Amino acid sequence: MNEIKENIQTDQYLVGKVLGGEPNAFVTVIRNTERLVTQIIFKMINNTEDRKDIAQDIYLKAFKSLPGFRYQSKLSTWIAQIAYNTCLTYLERKKLVLLDQNQENNDPDEESLELANKKSVVHLFNSTENDIFQRELNEILKSEIERLSPLHRTLITLYHNEELSYEEIARITQLPEGTVKSYLLRARRSLKDKLLRKYKKEEL
Amino acid sequence: MKAKHLSENELQQYVSDPFFFDESIIHHIESCETCKVNAKVYQIMFAGIQKQSKPAFDFDLTDLVIAQLEQPKRSFSTNIVVAYLLPSTGIMAILISCFLFHEYFSGLFIRYSNLLFYLFLSITVVVFLFQCIEIYRKYKKQIGVLNIS
Numbered sequence: 001m002n003e004i005k006e007n008i009q010t011d012q013y014l015v016g017k018v019l020g021g022e023p024n025a026f027v028t029v030i031r032n033t034e035r036l037v038t039q040i041i042f043k044m045i046n047n048t049e050d051r052k053d054i055a056q057d058i059y060l061k062a063f064k065s066l067p068g069f070r071y072q073s074k075l076s077t078w079i080a081q082i083a084y085n086t087c088l089t090y091l092e093r094k095k096l097v098l099l100d101q102n103q104e105n106n107d108p109d110e111e112s113l114e115l116a117n118k119k120s121v122v123h124l125f126n127s128t129e130n131d132i133f134q135r136e137l138n139e140i141l142k143s144e145i146e147r148l149s150p151l152h153r154t155l156i157t158l159y160h161n162e163e164l165s166y167e168e169i170a171r172i173t174q175l176p177e178g179t180v181k182s183y184l185l186r187a188r189r190s191l192k193d194k195l196l197r198k199y200k201k202e203e204l
Numbered sequence: 205m206k207a208k209h210l211s212e213n214e215l216q217q218y219v220s221d222p223f224f225f226d227e228s229i230i231h232h233i234e235s236c237e238t239c240k241v242n243a244k245v246y247q248i249m250f251a252g253i254q255k256q257s258k259p260a261f262d263f264d265l266t267d268l269v270i271a272q273l274e275q276p277k278r279s280f281s282t283n284i285v286v287a288y289l290l291p292s293t294g295i296m297a298i299l300i301s302c303f304l305f306h307e308y309f310s311g312l313f314i315r316y317s318n319l320l321f322y323l324f325l326s327i328t329v330v331v332f333l334f335q336c337i338e339i340y341r342k343y344k345k346q347i348g349v350l351n352i353s
Contacts, residue, residue, distance in 0.1 A: 023273060026270065030265065030266045030270075038258070038259055039258065052263065055268075056268055145256070156253060157256075160250055160254055161253060161256055188212075188216055189216075192245060
């Protein structure tokens with residue numbers, strides 16, 4: 001509760017300064033939110049050149065809309081929502097798919113990913129080769145996350161990497177909380193299956 | 205204790221929720237090798253995602269954005285002058301007109317017929333209503349734009 005109050009006070013202070021004509025305050029706003037916004041852009045947009053334009057566009061939109069910010073959420077969540085919407089508009093304009101369920105449902109069934117295969121992953125994790133395995137796992141995870149749909153990629157990152165709550169993610173994506181949970185369930189399952197399939201292939 | 209294997213949902217909840225406490229599920233995982241291994245795989249995966257490096261731009265986003273921001277439009281002193289000068293001028297104009305034409309005003313309700321007076325009144329009310337509707341419509345539109353962006 002205190003943390004929320006503190007956040008609102010900090011946000012009010014910063015927004016007040018920006019609206020009072022102090023550009024330095026907006027620098028602080030950018031610095032405070034840049035990490036989250038960058039995560040969203042990188043997860044939703046593949047084109048490196050377009051990412052730069054989108055990032056600028058997001059903050060210019062935020063600056064223009066700042067007088068309308070009503071403190072109904074954290075300032076960072078509000079800017080993340082602008083980031084998500086801007087990326088969404090970009091995907092729609094480029095006719096790119098936000099969520100390709102067919103592609104992710106092509107994964108093998110649970111039965112085909114045998115227990116032995118899973119055990120080998122767990123065993124590797126506990127073994128003395130832990131460091132090597134960790135690095136390898138991180139690389140595989142990175143590439144498998146990249147293969148997920150933009151929406152699944154974003155949800156996985158916001159929840160596990162940025163440690164946002166379901167409520168915050170729902171606010172950012174403007175999806176019902178239940179839908180966010182259900183998409184996350186599918187995304188994690190898909191990622192787990194892909195990960196195990198990858199290990200199975202490498203063993204062969 | 206649950207006899208069937210745990211669902212993906214239950215497994216994910218068990219691994220990701222630190223306050224998870226469902227005895228039947230906990231007991232099942234302790235005794236079922238398949239579910240234990242499944243939970244462990246999820247655990248490894250979640251830890252792996254958490255350790256993923258954060259992406260960063262190879263340029264200074266702050267500099268780029270700040271360079272494009274418009275200078276604050278309003279200067280404090282101009283705003284104050286406008287805020288006080290306009291209403292005062294309006295009030296002064298009304299007072300001066302009242303003083304100069306007070307004789308005509310007093311005759312307004314006596315000389316002209318009721319029909320003319322009600323016509324004038326209804327036009328004023330209609331114009332005022334339209335103005336209110338327009339202001340409300342604009343307000344809703346702007347709020348809508350903010351909500352979307």
